Amino acid sequence: MSTNPARRNAIESIASQPRLQSTFDFRNEKIDLIYGQNVFSLEKMEKRLPKDIFKALKNCIESGAKLDSAAADVVASAIKDWALECGATHYAHVFHPLTGSTAEKHDTFFEPHGTGTLAQFSGKALIQAEPDASSFPNGGLRSTFEARGYTAWDVTSPAYIFDGENGSTLCIPTAFVSWKGEALDKKTPLLRSMHALNKAAHRVLELFGKKAGFISASCGPEQEYFLIDSRLFYLRPDLYTCGRSLFGAKPAKGQEFEDQYFGTIPDRVLACMMETERECFKLGIPIKTRHNEVAPAQFEVAPIFESANVAHDHQMLTMTLLKRVAAKHGFVCLLAEKPFAGVNGSGKHVNWSLGGAGVGNLLEPGSAPHENAQFLTFCSAVIRAVDLHQGLLRASVASAGNDHRLGANEAPPAIISIYLGDMLNEVIEQVKKSGSASSSRKGGTMTLGVDTLPVLPKDAGDRNRTSPFAFTGNKFEFRAVGSSFSVAGPLTVLNTIMADSLDKLADDLSAEIKAEKGNFNAALQTVLKNILTKHGRIIFNGNGYSEEWHKEAAKRGLKNLRTTPDALPEIVAKSTIEVFERQNVLSKEELVSREEIYTHSYVLTINTESKLVSDIGRTLLLPAALKYAADLTPVADSKSGGKLRKEVISLAEDLAASLDSLDKLRGESKDDSHGNARHACDKILPAMLKVRAAADALEEVVSDEYWPLPSYQELLFLR
Numbered sequence: 001m002s003t004n005p006a007r008r009n010a011i012e013s014i015a016s017q018p019r020l021q022s023t024f025d026f027r028n029e030k031i032d033l034i035y036g037q038n039v040f041s042l043e044k045m046e047k048r049l050p051k052d053i054f055k056a057l058k059n060c061i062e063s064g065a066k067l068d069s070a071a072a073d074v075v076a077s078a079i080k081d082w083a084l085e086c087g088a089t090h091y092a093h094v095f096h097p098l099t100g101s102t103a104e105k106h107d108t109f110f111e112p113h114g115t116g117t118l119a120q121f122s123g124k125a126l127i128q129a130e131p132d133a134s135s136f137p138n139g140g141l142r143s144t145f146e147a148r149g150y151t152a153w154d155v156t157s158p159a160y161i162f163d164g165e166n167g168s169t170l171c172i173p174t175a176f177v178s179w180k181g182e183a184l185d186k187k188t189p190l191l192r193s194m195h196a197l198n199k200a201a202h203r204v205l206e207l208f209g210k211k212a213g214f215i216s217a218s219c220g221p222e223q224e225y226f227l228i229d230s231r232l233f234y235l236r237p238d239l240y241t242c243g244r245s246l247f248g249a250k251p252a253k254g255q256e257f258e259d260q261y262f263g264t265i266p267d268r269v270l271a272c273m274m275e276t277e278r279e280c281f282k283l284g285i286p287i288k289t290r291h292n293e294v295a296p297a298q299f300e301v302a303p304i305f306e307s308a309n310v311a312h313d314h315q316m317l318t319m320t321l322l323k324r325v326a327a328k329h330g331f332v333c334l335l336a337e338k339p340f341a342g343v344n345g346s347g348k349h350v351n352w353s354l355g356g357a358g359v360g361n362l363l364e365p366g367s368a369p370h371e372n373a374q375f376l377t378f379c380s381a382v383i384r385a386v387d388l389h390q391g392l393l394r395a396s397v398a399s400a401g402n403d404h405r406l407g408a409n410e411a412p413p414a415i416i417s418i419y420l421g422d423m424l425n426e427v428i429e430q431v432k433k434s435g436s437a438s439s440s441r442k443g444g445t446m447t448l449g450v451d452t453l454p455v456l457p458k459d460a461g462d463r464n465r466t467s468p469f470a471f472t473g474n475k476f477e478f479r480a481v482g483s484s485f486s487v488a489g490p491l492t493v494l495n496t497i498m499a500d501s502l503d504k505l506a507d508d509l510s511a512e513i514k515a516e517k518g519n520f521n522a523a524l525q526t527v528l529k530n531i532l533t534k535h536g537r538i539i540f541n542g543n544g545y546s547e548e549w550h551k552e553a554a555k556r557g558l559k560n561l562r563t564t565p566d567a568l569p570e571i572v573a574k575s576t577i578e579v580f581e582r583q584n585v586l587s588k589e590e591l592v593s594r595e596e597i598y599t600h601s602y603v604l605t606i607n608t609e610s611k612l613v614s615d616i617g618r619t620l621l622l623p624a625a626l627k628y629a630a631d632l633t634p635v636a637d638s639k640s641g642g643k644l645r646k647e648v649i650s651l652a653e654d655l656a657a658s659l660d661s662l663d664k665l666r667g668e669s670k671d672d673s674h675g676n677a678r679h680a681c682d683k684i685l686p687a688m689l690k691v692r693a694a695a696d697a698l699e700e701v702v703s704d705e706y707w708p709l710p711s712y713q714e715l716l717f718l719r
């Protein structure tokens with residue numbers, strides 16, 4: 001046990017904590033009744049709305065069309081009645097500004113009326129609100145004098161009730177736009193990209209002679225996170241300010257025993273997980289999986305996939321709930337990508353596919369030949385999209401936090417490539433060679449669409465964990481996304497580049513069908529062969545962590561954008577602007593504003609962290625070291641005392657000198673945000689690491705009694 005008084009108190013408190021009295025027990029509950037209880041679902045709408053209004057609303061939900069104001073009044077009144085019955089006193093438009101977080105402004109239903117009050121909620125209040133938008137980042141899209149921003153109900157995502165400690169709020173999922181209609185949030189482009197994808201997918205399906213309903217992108221995000229005891233957390237200013245530790249010597253026991261992954265979930269953690277899941281169930285979030293992750297104190301939660309826009313809203317809510325419920329259980333939930341150096345970081349695997357009524361999952365290999373031709377077509381479109389926009393995909397996962405994780409031998413490298421698995425890869429190789437594929441199982445030569453393609457295994461076999469973008473049987477898994485990210489950014493990029501790829505494929509295929517005088521199969525073979533020959537370089541089935549891959553990728557001309565300042569300019573690259581404008585997802589101005597905001601946020605993050613490194617170094621660690629050295633003076637004559645004192649003083653000098661260098665660098669501001677980003681990346685981050693190295697060395701020699709920060713050991717293993 002630590003002999004430092006503050007740490008000792010925290011540890012004693014943890015050791016003697018009584019068991020949390022749970023307010024519920026799943027064994028005594030009917031999950032059926034809890035599930036979706038707080039959601040204004042289609043079912044509830046149907047029960048509470050006049051038939052014609054329900055039909056109109058359902059149509060809006062399915063097609064994303066606008067609800068007229070007369071209908072909106074009726075819907076609002078029904079939602080209000082339901083919300084009041086559930087005990088809600090307030091309503092809020094919830095939106096997702098470019099900070100990557102969730103924003104909401106609450107109003108009460110109740111207004112004075114005579115001697116009492118009246119609950120009010122108009123169609124207008126449901127459909128649109130005008131939060132003062134001046135304090136949200138807009139990257140030059142608005143000046144403050146025209147700071148109006150509007151939130152508009154996203155009818156495709158249901159309204160829900162969020163239960164607080166002592167009251168409930170009706171929440172309305174919205175998109176956030178400027179008065180000119182420019183997207184100020186992450187939701188608007190996501191919705192636009194879903195429409196683009198639907199349109200383009202239909203073009204291709206029509207050529208296959210298929211009729212389908214709305215083709216929707218789907219997403220199943222796997223969320224990794226840490227749970228740390230709050231008593232220790234609050235002794236670490238780095239953790240509570242930045243969400244990641246800026247100091248900390250390597251613990252005696254880290255994750256090398258490999259006894260964490262899928263290990264038994266500790267009781268206190270399990271109780272916290274169950275309560276989080278219960279809150280998720282109430283909101284209709286289909287949480288499916290929970291388990292221990294690789295690092296000590298690291299866990300994962302994953303839902304069943306849903307349509308991408310709903311999955312997005314649910315993912316944002318899941319992050320909110322993880323943090324809230326953790327606090328109730330005396331934990332802090334860390335969503336940062338790399339809270340602890342030398343310990344596994346956290347990602348958010350974004351599983352992505354597309355499909356719809358009548359055609360099912362378009363990235364699922366079928367058993368019949370024509371289904372496989374269709375599957376290979378959509379698969380080829382993905383390959384083309386990812387190859388053409390590898391830099392943009394990298395940029396969609398770029399942040400100061402994720403830079404510490406990507407390429408750190410536990411997460412995919414910054415080089416974007418696609419893993420297909422041996423079987424699918426073999427098929428692709430053959431299509432590339434001849435436009436036809438032969439089954440490795442049956443041996444015969446096959447032609448796309450007419451003869452039989454090899455039956456592709458649903459399970460892609462050995463899952464390659466080192467690939468940033470892996471085919472996993474019926475979907476692609478984008479693994480480079482950071483744990484704290486909104487999935488909206490990566491999903492918007494995937495949908496948009498896929499839509500564009502499908503459009504191009506439809507163009508080429510139509511032209512080729514004409515050239516082949518209507519021979520569809522021959523035309524398809526030519527088109528797929530061309531795509532795979534041109535873009536096959538993005539496929540890599542080997543070890544993404546290896547040095548050889550870095551060399552090989554360079555040979556293939558693949559981008560290796562190691563850091564955020566390297567990656568963000570891809571957002572305004574010519575190829576990005578073209579594809580986003582062509583697909584009507586984001587205009588050049590909207591893209592420019594995003595690049596600016598993300599660059600600024602990167603600089604801000606590193607500046608804050610570096611200031612904190614200085615503060616902690618100067619006011620906590622250096623004084624601790626010097627005090628210890630002073631207290632060693634009486635024993636300086638002894639051999640061990642003298643040696644120790646010398647060592648402490650020497651390391652303290654290192655610490656002081658590195659702090660001086662860091663402060664000097666922080667003072668050197670550049671002219672523009674890109675200059676500042678480079679400076680932060682190339683100069684400030686390395687200087688922070690120097691301070692850390694000196695401090696971590698001190699942590700290993702200074703008496704425990706003097707060291708103010710809880711150790712990695714304590715943070716990761718005490719609960």
Ligand code: ADP
Pocket residue numbers: 218219220221222302303304305306349351352353354361472474475477
């Ligand atoms: P893991 O990657 O940990 O092995 P799974 O492969 O079982 O886990 O699934 C991971 C996630 O992929 C889950 O959230 C699941 O819902 C999601 N998923 C499955 N099918 C699809 C799909 N068609 N589209 C999007 N996500 C999907």
Ligand code: MG
Pocket residue numbers: 222349477
């Ligand atoms: Mg996964």
